[in-house]
Structure formats: structure tokens, C-alpha cells
Amino acid sequence: MRNIMAALVLIILSMQVATVRGQIPKYPPLSEYMMPQDAEVALAKSAAPQNISDQATIRVLTTSGYQVVHQGDNGFVCMVMRGFTGAPTFAPAQLRMFINYDSKTRAPICFDPNAVKTVLPYYDLRTKLGLEGKTPDQITEAVKAAYDHGKIPKRAGVSFAYMWSADQILGPSGHWHPHMMVFAPNYENSMLGNNDLGSHLPAVGDDAGTPLAILVIPVDEKLFVKAHHE
Numbered sequence: 001m002r003n004i005m006a007a008l009v010l011i012i013l014s015m016q017v018a019t020v021r022g023q024i025p026k027y028p029p030l031s032e033y034m035m036p037q038d039a040e041v042a043l044a045k046s047a048a049p050q051n052i053s054d055q056a057t058i059r060v061l062t063t064s065g066y067q068v069v070h071q072g073d074n075g076f077v078c079m080v081m082r083g084f085t086g087a088p089t090f091a092p093a094q095l096r097m098f099i100n101y102d103s104k105t106r107a108p109i110c111f112d113p114n115a116v117k118t119v120l121p122y123y124d125l126r127t128k129l130g131l132e133g134k135t136p137d138q139i140t141e142a143v144k145a146a147y148d149h150g151k152i153p154k155r156a157g158v159s160f161a162y163m164w165s166a167d168q169i170l171g172p173s174g175h176w177h178p179h180m181m182v183f184a185p186n187y188e189n190s191m192l193g194n195n196d197l198g199s200h201l202p203a204v205g206d207d208a209g210t211p212l213a214i215l216v217i218p219v220d221e222k223l224f225v226k227a228h229h230e
Helices: 002-020 037-045 093-101 113-118 120-131 136-148
Strands: 057-062 065-070 077-081 107-111 159-163 179-183 214-218
Touching: 037 057, 037 065, 037 077, 037 107, 065 120, 093 136, 107 113, 113 120, 113 159, 120 136
Parallel strands: 057 077
Antiparallel strands: 057 065, 077 107, 107 159, 159 179, 179 214
């Protein structure tokens, strides 16, 4: 938890300094977000246990969004989120700003079949807007409008995703625990006992209290999955 809090403090201070100096955050060159396809496939598959990822659909980032490079048959979809894909839409605000522009973020994730239907279109929209160079505020406005008008699916219930990669780079927190992502609409952290985000206990982090709320459940670090190139 201390490492995460220290990283957040540095983020806030650096962004305040940039604001004072009149610097406007901007996206690095798109090339900095790209990976060799074989490396990206291996990293995407490391998001989940082999019995899931070996049968999952694999997608990689291209200049026009995520594209399928392997069609699976178990309903799961694995990919590597970039900063603009996985950043919070509403809060925490400073983290939303920082991660959105971070070209180093590599967040392998594997969505269960329900999340593929109800959550993945949201991440695809965020990716499209990021590739178009939209600011975090513009992305927030576009996502809210899309959700309110039914252009991306409503989240009526919970769904899940694996994030078990040993090679993950999650913005300022860098390498973190393997964990389950629970897409739990309108959950507040108080509903779980106000556990500290970053501890080994379940906690609601991104977008708490909104339909896009994410509950994070850390798991044993023995469950980390290493990326293996074929």
C-alpha cells in the first residue's frame, strides 16, 4: 500500500508542477504503445491460468484498435490494456489523468464470457477515443453519453476478469498482486468494509458508486502467470 500511495503522491505533485508551468499533458507517439505481436500474444495469455487462456480469443492492439489474432472457443477474451484503455473514467481523478497518457502501462486481462458481452465494448470505446487523441475529460463525457444512450451495454449484474500476469505494468503501481477484477455496478467501498485499496483485501477502486465500478480481489502470488513466447 505504501508503494501505491507514494506513487500517487508523486503523480499529484508532478501534475501540479506541470500545471503551474503551463504544460498540457499529451499522448506520447503511438509507436510507444505498440508491441511485437508474438510478445503481445504471450503477455495477453499470461492474464489467466493456462486452462483458460489456451482456449481464449486473443486480441492485440493495432493503430485502428484491438484486432483478433486467435479465435478461441471458450467465450473468454484476453488482451493487454494500455493506459487509455484501462484508466478510470470518473475517479480517482488524478490517477485517471496520469494513466490515460501513460505509454508504459501493460495490463494483461482476460474477460469471462459475460464481461465480453457487457464490459469489453466499454474498453473498446475507451481505446478508440484514446487513439483519436481525446483528453481524459472528453473520454469521460463520451463514455457517459454512450452508456446513457445505450450505445454500450448496460451493466445489470456482476462479471469478472483475470489479471494474474507476473509481467503486468499497472501505471504508477507497476508490478502488483495477481487479482480478480469484478465489474460490480454501483458498488461503494463501504459495502466491503472500507478496506484499503492496495492491501490484500477486496476493495472498490476505480469509479466507485457508478455503473462502471470495479471491485478488486487480490489472490495468492503463487498464482502469478509468466508470459511465455511460443
